[in-house]
Amino acid sequence: MxxxxxxxxxxxxxxxxxxxxxxxxxxxxxxxxxxxxxxxxxxxxxxxxxxxxxxxxxxxxxxxxxxxxxxxxxxxxxxxxxxxxxxxxxxxxxxxxxxxxxxxxxxxxxxxxxxxxxxxxxxxxxxxxxxxxxxxxxxxxxxxxxxxxxxxxxxxxxVMGTGHHAALGAGVRPGATVAVVGDGAVGLCAVLAAKRLGAERIIALGRHEARTAIARKFGATDVVAERGEAAIAAVRELTRGQGAHAVIEAVGTEQSMRTALGITRPGGAVGYVGVPHGSGSGLDLRLMFDNNIAVRGGVAxxxxxxxxxxxxxxxxxxxxxxxxxxxxxxxxxxxxxxxxxxxxxxxxxxxx
Amino acid sequence: MxxxxxxxxxxxxxxxxxxxxxxxxxxxxxxxxxxxxxxxxxxxxxxxxxxxxxxxxxxxxxxxxxxxxxxxxxxxxxxxxxxxxxxxxxxxxxxxxxxxxxxxxxxxxxxxxxxxxxxxxxxxxxxxxxxxxxxxxxxxxxxxxxxxxxxxxxxxxxVMGTGHHAALGAGVRPGATVAVVGDGAVGLCAVLAAKRLGAERIIALGRHEARTAIARKFGATDVVAERGEAAIAAVRELTRGQGAHAVIEAVGTEQSMRTALGITRPGGAVGYVGVPHGSGSGLDLRLMFDNNIAVRGGVAxxxxxxxxxxxxxxxxxxxxxxxxxxxxxxxxxxxxxxxxxxxxxxxxxxxx
Structure with a gap:
C-alpha cells in the first residue's frame, strides 16, 4: 500500500x-x-x-x-x-x-x-x-x-476532542466567560466546545481574519487581534479588569502561556492542550499562586x-x-x- | 501598646x-x-x-x-x-x-x-x-x-485553612490516595485536612520524627523519609508504580515541587500552598502535559x-x-x- x-x-x-x-x-x-x-x-x-x-x-x-x-x-x-x-x-x-x-x-x-x-x-x-x-x-x-x-x-x-479537553481543563461552565489563546484548528474547536458547554461569552484571540470568522461562527462573541501585553490589556478591558474565568491555551509557546495566565481571572484556570514548546517558561508560579490560577490540561x-x-x-x-x-x-x-x-x-x- | x-x-x-x-x-x-x-x-x-x-x-x-x-x-x-x-x-x-x-x-x-x-x-x-x-x-x-x-x-x-486549601487543590476525595510533601505545620494540617475529606491512604514525606509522629496522629498511614529521587521511588513503590492521585506541596522550593510532580499519578493534581521560593523552576510542563497532572493552589x-x-x-x-x-x-x-x-x-x- x-x-x-x-x-x-x-x-x-x-x-x-x-x-x-x-x-x-x-x-x-x-x-x-x-x-x-x-x-x-x-x-x-x-x-x-x-x-x-x-x-x-x-x-x-x-x-x-x-x-x-x-x-x-x-x-x-x-x-x-x-x-x-x-x-x-x-x-x-x-x-x-x-x-x-x-x-x-x-x-x-x-x-x-x-x-x-x-x-x-x-x-x-x-x-x-x-x-x-x-x-x-x-x-x-x-x-x-x-x-x-x-x-x-x-x-x-x-482536534475537536482536544478542544473539548481544553475547555474542561479551563473549567468552562454554563454562563462562564471564556478566552481562547490560539486561532489554530484546536483553538477554534475549543471555541465550539466552550459554546457547547454553555459559555456565555467567548473571547477569541487571533489576527487571521479567515480564522476569526470561523471562531465567530463557532460561538466567539469577541475577537482580540492584539498580541502579548496589548492582548492582555484588551481582554481585561472586555472583562471589567478581571480577566476570563476559563482560559484555553492552544498553542504551546512561552508567549501563549504568558498571555493565557495574564488574562485569567483570579480563581480561574488555564486549560492547556498546546504541546509544550517553550510554554513551560511562560508558567509564572508566583502569578498563579497570588491569584489562585490553576493550570490543568495535557494530551487529550x-x-x-x-x-x-x-x-x-x-x-x-x-x-x-x-x-x-x-x-x-x-x-x-x-x-x-x-x-x-x-x-x-x-x-x-x-x-x- | x-x-x-x-x-x-x-x-x-x-x-x-x-x-x-x-x-x-x-x-x-x-x-x-x-x-x-x-x-x-x-x-x-x-x-x-x-x-x-x-x-x-x-x-x-x-x-x-x-x-x-x-x-x-x-x-x-x-x-x-x-x-x-x-x-x-x-x-x-x-x-x-x-x-x-x-x-x-x-x-x-x-x-x-x-x-x-x-x-x-x-x-x-x-x-x-x-x-x-x-x-x-x-x-x-x-x-x-x-x-x-x-x-x-x-x-x-x-495553617489549618491553608492545609484544607491544599487538599482541595489536590482534589482529595473519599477513598483517595494522598501524598503530602512537607512536614511543616501546613503539611501536617494538610494531612489532617485530607483525612477529614475522606482520604483512605495518606503518605507523609518527612524525616523529622517528632513531626512525622504528628503526621501519623493526624491520619498519615505511611511515612517516607527519603528525599528527591529516592522519595519519588519510595512513593511509587507504595502505589504500584502509579503515584498518588492527590499530592500536596507545602514547602515552596524547586525540589519540593519536583518531588510533588514526580509522585503524582497521571490524571491527578498537585495542590500547592507553599509560598513560591524557587518552586516555579520545579514545574515541568512537559511532565504535566504528558500525564495530565493539574497544578492548582495558591494563597488560601x-x-x-x-x-x-x-x-x-x-x-x-x-x-x-x-x-x-x-x-x-x-x-x-x-x-x-x-x-x-x-x-x-x-x-x-x-x-x-
Missing amino acids: RATTIHAPHDIRIEDVPDPRIQRPGDAVVRVMRACICGSDLWAYRGEAAREPGQRIGHEFLGMVMETGPEVTGLKPGELVLAPFMWSDGVCDYCVDGLTTSCEHGGFWGAPGSDGGQGEAVRVPFADATLVRIPAELAPDTPYGDSRLLDAVLTLSD PVRTYIPELLPDVLDGTIDPSPVFDMTVDLDGVPDGYRAMDDRTALKVLIKP | RATTIHAPHDIRIEDVPDPRIQRPGDAVVRVMRACICGSDLWAYRGEAAREPGQRIGHEFLGMVMETGPEVTGLKPGELVLAPFMWSDGVCDYCVDGLTTSCEHGGFWGAPGSDGGQGEAVRVPFADATLVRIPAELAPDTPYGDSRLLDAVLTLSD PVRTYIPELLPDVLDGTIDPSPVFDMTVDLDGVPDGYRAMDDRTALKVLIKP
Whole structure:
C-alpha cells in the first residue's frame, strides 16, 4: 500500500510500504477513508520533534474495517470506525478512569513499528477498545452518504476532542466567560466546545481574519487581534479588569502561556492542550499562586470523549468541519504540509 | 501598646507602638489573646522577603473585640473573634465567589500602615466581613475556658485553612490516595485536612520524627523519609508504580515541587500552598502535559473556610493544636523566631 513517511525536516514522501496485516489477536486492519494533518505534525515537519528517517506519520483517521483478529468481538469487516489519536487497551487502571492517553499498553500512530494515519490502511492494536463504530450510512458511496458529516466526525479523532479537553481543563461552565489563546484548528474547536458547554461569552484571540470568522461562527462573541501585553490589556478591558474565568491555551509557546495566565481571572484556570514548546517558561508560579490560577490540561484522552461528542456531531448540534479548508489526496499530502507550515491552510483533509 | 516589629533579617523586636484606634467606620479594635508565628514569617526573618525597617509582623490571631466603628453591625465589644490572615470587604466580586484573598480592598496584617498580629491589639478593617465570632466560653479566664480548644481555633487563622486549601487543590476525595510533601505545620494540617475529606491512604514525606509522629496522629498511614529521587521511588513503590492521585506541596522550593510532580499519578493534581521560593523552576510542563497532572493552589482564602471548619474544631472532629510545640509571651517572640528558624520548634504559639 501507499503511505506518508517523513525522512527529514520538510521531507514528506508518499511511498510504497508493506500492507498492514493482523499481528496480534486483538488487531484490526482499517482502510483509511479520511485522514488529516495535525498542527502537532508540523513539529516533526519543522524538525522540532525528532523522527527516524522513513517513519510513518499521521494520527487522525477513520475508515472501514477490512479484517479483524480472532479476539476482536465488537467489530466486523465492512463497518465504519473512527480512531482516536492513540490506541489504548481499555482495561488498565488508566483506561478505566477514562485517561486512555496514559494507557499502560497504549501508543501513538506512526511510532516506530506502527502505521500512521496518513496512508491507505492502518493496523489497529486493541481494536475493540480503540475504535468507535460510526454509522455505515455516512460512507460517501452510499445512498445517504454525507461527506461533510464524515469530515465532521473525523475531527473527533483529535482536534475537536482536544478542544473539548481544553475547555474542561479551563473549567468552562454554563454562563462562564471564556478566552481562547490560539486561532489554530484546536483553538477554534475549543471555541465550539466552550459554546457547547454553555459559555456565555467567548473571547477569541487571533489576527487571521479567515480564522476569526470561523471562531465567530463557532460561538466567539469577541475577537482580540492584539498580541502579548496589548492582548492582555484588551481582554481585561472586555472583562471589567478581571480577566476570563476559563482560559484555553492552544498553542504551546512561552508567549501563549504568558498571555493565557495574564488574562485569567483570579480563581480561574488555564486549560492547556498546546504541546509544550517553550510554554513551560511562560508558567509564572508566583502569578498563579497570588491569584489562585490553576493550570490543568495535557494530551487529550479523546477516546473517552467520542461517545459524548459523536451524537452531537451526528445530529448537527456541533459541526467542526469548517476547520478543514484544504483537501488533498495522498499524493497531495506534501503540499498539504507546506500549506499548513505556511499558514495558507488551517487544516488539511486527506482523502486517500 | 507593645507589638512585634522587624528591623532587618534576624532582627525581631518588641516595641512600644501607638495604640490602635478606629480609623474608618467599618473598623474594629481587637485585643489579641492568641497569635502565632508562621513559616511564611521566616521568609521575612531570613531576608528572603523584603520588609521596611520597623514594619509590624504576624498575621494569625484571635482575641476580644474592644471597640467598633459606627458601621460595624455584627460585632460587639467583649465578643471573641478569630481573624483570617488577610482582611477582606466581603462584598466585591471575589469575596462573593469566596476568593477573599483576591478582595479588591483586602490586605495583609503587618503591611505598612496596618497592625500585625504579633502584638497586644490590632485595628481590623472591614470587621464585619473579616472577623468570625467564636464562642465566648472559650476564653481561658471563664469557668468553661478551654485553652487547648482556643489554640486549635487559632489554626483556622491560617495553617489549618491553608492545609484544607491544599487538599482541595489536590482534589482529595473519599477513598483517595494522598501524598503530602512537607512536614511543616501546613503539611501536617494538610494531612489532617485530607483525612477529614475522606482520604483512605495518606503518605507523609518527612524525616523529622517528632513531626512525622504528628503526621501519623493526624491520619498519615505511611511515612517516607527519603528525599528527591529516592522519595519519588519510595512513593511509587507504595502505589504500584502509579503515584498518588492527590499530592500536596507545602514547602515552596524547586525540589519540593519536583518531588510533588514526580509522585503524582497521571490524571491527578498537585495542590500547592507553599509560598513560591524557587518552586516555579520545579514545574515541568512537559511532565504535566504528558500525564495530565493539574497544578492548582495558591494563597488560601481561609476566611471562606472558617465557617466550614470551625464546627469540626469545636466538636473535636479535628484537633490541629498539636502543631504548636512551643509557647511564648510577647517578650519571647524573638526566641520563637529563632527556634522556628533553627527548626527546633515546629510552630510557636504567642500569648501576649
